[in-house]
Amino acid sequence: MIKVDNLVKYYDTFQALKNVSFTVNKGEILGFLGPNGAGKTTCMKILTGYMPPTSGSASINGMDIRDDSLTVRQILGYLPESTPLYTDMMVGEFLAYVAAIREIPDGDVKARITEVAKTCDLKAFINKSIGQLSKGQRQRVGLAQAMIHRPQYLVLDEPTSGLDPNQIIEIRELIRELGKDRTIILSTHNLPEVRATCNKMLIIHEGKIVLHGSPEELEEQHRQAPRVIVKIASGNGELKKTDVRKKLDQSTAFTRVVEKDDEGNGVFSFEIEGQKGEGDLRRVMFQYVVAQNWVLLEMRQQEMNIENIFRQLTK
Amino acid sequence: MTKILAIAKREFRSYFNSPIAYIAITVFLVITGVLFFVQGKFFEQNEASLRVLFQWVPVLFLAYIPAISMRLLSEEKRSGTIELLVTMPVTDWQIIWGKYLAGLAFLAVSLVMTLHFPLIVIANGSPDIGPIIGGYVGLFLIGALYLAVGLMSSTWTRNQINAFIISLMICGFFYFVGDFLAGPPPQGRSRLLYLLLVNFKAVFEYTSFKYHFHNIERGVIDTRNLVYFGTVVAFCLVVSAQSLAARKWRG
Numbered sequence: 001m002i003k004v005d006n007l008v009k010y011y012d013t014f015q016a017l018k019n020v021s022f023t024v025n026k027g028e029i030l031g032f033l034g035p036n037g038a039g040k041t042t043c044m045k046i047l048t049g050y051m052p053p054t055s056g057s058a059s060i061n062g063m064d065i066r067d068d069s070l071t072v073r074q075i076l077g078y079l080p081e082s083t084p085l086y087t088d089m090m091v092g093e094f095l096a097y098v099a100a101i102r103e104i105p106d107g108d109v110k111a112r113i114t115e116v117a118k119t120c121d122l123k124a125f126i127n128k129s130i131g132q133l134s135k136g137q138r139q140r141v142g143l144a145q146a147m148i149h150r151p152q153y154l155v156l157d158e159p160t161s162g163l164d165p166n167q168i169i170e171i172r173e174l175i176r177e178l179g180k181d182r183t184i185i186l187s188t189h190n191l192p193e194v195r196a197t198c199n200k201m202l203i204i205h206e207g208k209i210v211l212h213g214s215p216e217e218l219e220e221q222h223r224q225a226p227r228v229i230v231k232i233a234s235g236n237g238e239l240k241k242t243d244v245r246k247k248l249d250q251s252t253a254f255t256r257v258v259e260k261d262d263e264g265n266g267v268f269s270f271e272i273e274g275q276k277g278e279g280d281l282r283r284v285m286f287q288y289v290v291a292q293n294w295v296l297l298e299m300r301q302q303e304m305n306i307e308n309i310f311r312q313l314t315k
Numbered sequence: 316m317t318k319i320l321a322i323a324k325r326e327f328r329s330y331f332n333s334p335i336a337y338i339a340i341t342v343f344l345v346i347t348g349v350l351f352f353v354q355g356k357f358f359e360q361n362e363a364s365l366r367v368l369f370q371w372v373p374v375l376f377l378a379y380i381p382a383i384s385m386r387l388l389s390e391e392k393r394s395g396t397i398e399l400l401v402t403m404p405v406t407d408w409q410i411i412w413g414k415y416l417a418g419l420a421f422l423a424v425s426l427v428m429t430l431h432f433p434l435i436v437i438a439n440g441s442p443d444i445g446p447i448i449g450g451y452v453g454l455f456l457i458g459a460l461y462l463a464v465g466l467m468s469s470t471w472t473r474n475q476i477n478a479f480i481i482s483l484m485i486c487g488f489f490y491f492v493g494d495f496l497a498g499p500p501p502q503g504r505s506r507l508l509y510l511l512l513v514n515f516k517a518v519f520e521y522t523s524f525k526y527h528f529h530n531i532e533r534g535v536i537d538t539r540n541l542v543y544f545g546t547v548v549a550f551c552l553v554v555s556a557q558s559l560a561a562r563k564w565r566g
Binding site for chain 1: 317318321322324325329332333394395396397398399401402403404405406562
């Protein structure tokens with residue numbers, strides 16, 4: 001279990017973390033979300049022992065990250081932001097170096113390198129110089145070094161940045177697989193990624209946690225009045241946008257009407273909000289348009305997904 | 316210990332992955348060769364001596380050692396690998412020792428590559444072996460001393476050139492300060508510096524690198540010299556470890 005209690009971090013006078021507290025249980029994958037400069041990386045740097053918090057505490061597996069720093073670092077795997085690596089080394093040589101510092105017995109080193117090379121798909125360039133690798137390949141080397149000692153805890157700062165879509169899917173699968181019996185914290189800008197890999201998420205904004213829960217829970221909590229985007233055209237004869245607007249405003253079924261950009265040729269776009277708990281807004285909308293003798297060219301339901309929650313909370 | 320060796324081994328190997336090491340060692344061998352054969356008047360006197368070498372290599376080291384030591388930590392800082400290194404289960408001290416050992420190994424290799432000079436001397440006559448060994452030990456010690464200064468400078472900056480200049484200046488100051496104060500007050504700009512420093516003449520004389528090296532050059536190594544070398548090296552390594560840990564103080 002990772003337990004973070006009231007972390008505060010100041011860089012000179014700038015407060016990067018404001019009383020951040022959360023816990024991550026075994027088997028959980030926590031997705032750390034937030035705009036750039038929100039404090040994600042700071043929090044990870046503190047957890048991995050790179051720098052201490054100004055105040056507050058954190059423990060991993062019951063051990064304080066400052067008092068038992070060395071032990072904590074033994075059971076932790078860390079992929080720092082932007083994956084710093086020794087560019088003058090070969091991939092295999094680098095992994096052997098990490099294995100030596102991690103005190104993996106000499107006899108096991110080869111097998112471990114083969115193991116992580118397989119999980120991170122490094123075989124093709126294991127004898128290449130790290131300086132010659134692409135960003136995605138480097139990222140995989142970074143992940144491999146974080147896993148070589150089979151840590152129970154993984155802290156990954158933007159693990160999928162720089163990967164191509166196929167690799168992203170592979171790495172997500174890998175993280176999900178690893179997460180079954182481990183504890184993982186990962187940060188990302190990629191919102192669908194949180195849904196795809198994480199079972200807990202945490203949104204941090206200006207150093208404060210603004211949201212914490214499972215993605216499904218959060219979407220449920222933030223469910224709001226239903227909303228649709230529609231494109232309406234005239235059934236026959238002339239039709240003006242202002243008239244459509246007036247009609248829509250008069251209807252009690254719709255609580256809010258927002259005009260959107262039109263595509264021209266007498267096709268008008270609106271975003272329409274219905275009443276909460278009044279059944280499916282799409283059904284109401286369709287019947288209304290028919291009753292007005294208009295034509296409905298397009299209708300799209302707006303869902304309150306993680307993207308919207310994120311934008312709302314971090315604006 | 317295995318961790319220290321792992322760090323040292325990686326660092327030592329990476330010397331040979333960069334052209335700087337080859338350039339530095341080539342320049343070093345060319346200059347020592349010139350010193351030995353030309354400055355030492357090897358061909359004219361038909362007599363071989365290592366005096367010139369022992370006299371000038373410490374000066375040559377003022378630039379050579381900082382070139383070896385400049386990358387030790389500043390490169391890790393520049394590339395960000397320092398974050399990888401310090402979040403692995405190693406202490407700051409293990410990192411410092413690993414880096415220092417790598418530098419010492421490179422220094423030792425450099426000295427081994429000059430061993431043809433004493434071999435020529437021995438082949439040309441029957442010199443005292445004692446002073447030769449003493450001279451080499453002296454060169455190694457003074458190199459180790461500069462290296463500790465260089466490592467310390469390297470922990471202060473992420474720019475290798477800055478690390479080079481800082482260690483060159485520190486080593487240069489402590490090398491020349493003894494001679495500078497031994498003479499009469501100079502005219503011109505350095506006069507003020509002289510008058511300022513001369514108040515602490517005894518201190519500077521004692522801390523001068525050259526003062527301690529002179530004994531060793533003659534093939535004499537006494538405990539006072541060793542204590543001096545040990546103290547300065549220990550001081551620099553402590554400062555280096557503290558400087559590495561400084562990321563923990565901020566905030």
